[in-house]
Amino acid sequence: MKKSNAITHWFLGIVLAGCSLAVQAQAINFPHINTTGYAEVLAEPDMAEFSVQVVMVQDSAEQAKQKTDKVVDDFLQQLQALGLPREDIRSGNIQLLPQMHYPKNAKPEQKGYRAVRKVKVTIDNLEMLPKLLDVALKSGINRIDxxxxxxxDPSKYQAVARSEAIKDAKLKAESIAEGFDRTLGEVWQVNYQSPQVRPMLSRSMAMDSSERANSYQDTTIVIKDRVDVVYKLK
Known part of the structure; x- marks a missing residue:
């Protein structure tokens, strides 16, 4: 009985696969052309996100927690004093881990506790960015991630890129069809996958404040789009 079921399933699989291939062959059984349209739009950044963290190693977990929390609290107060809304500042929970030392030819030893706490800030005024990073470092933040x-509003730029990609696909198809003495027909199929919603560009922090300020002003973000189109040929 089991052998009969296996044969039946195998036979059905062949039939279904054959039907699928037949449908595909029938679906493209006419003169056609595949084209892909590409487009890029350059946008000047108008917002930024930066992540920082405090790392403290102390003899006791309580000391590590207190010092870490103090640095973060001072940093948050300074951010709000500069006019940043509290909802644009996200501080994470503290992480406490034993700080281990591994000497040669000896057992591992615990050397206090390591505390880590992260803060993420979103701003819509790039001119403030170098100052805020300096404030973070002066507050005791010891790592800028x-x-x-x-x-x-990336959708505004994405719409332009999408429109240009569609034009690019059509121009390519028309040019190729003309080259083969054919006329471009109607669109038969369109394959499109929307790209990421929020274009972002990461920057290195290995520079001083004045260099960072200039680099932010000179930065452009490339927003890309593409569309695959199948046209019928007359």
């Missing part, structure tokens, strides 16, 4: 520049 990354700075990401972006645009607040």
């Amino acid at each position: 990354k700075v990401q520049l972006g645009v607040k």
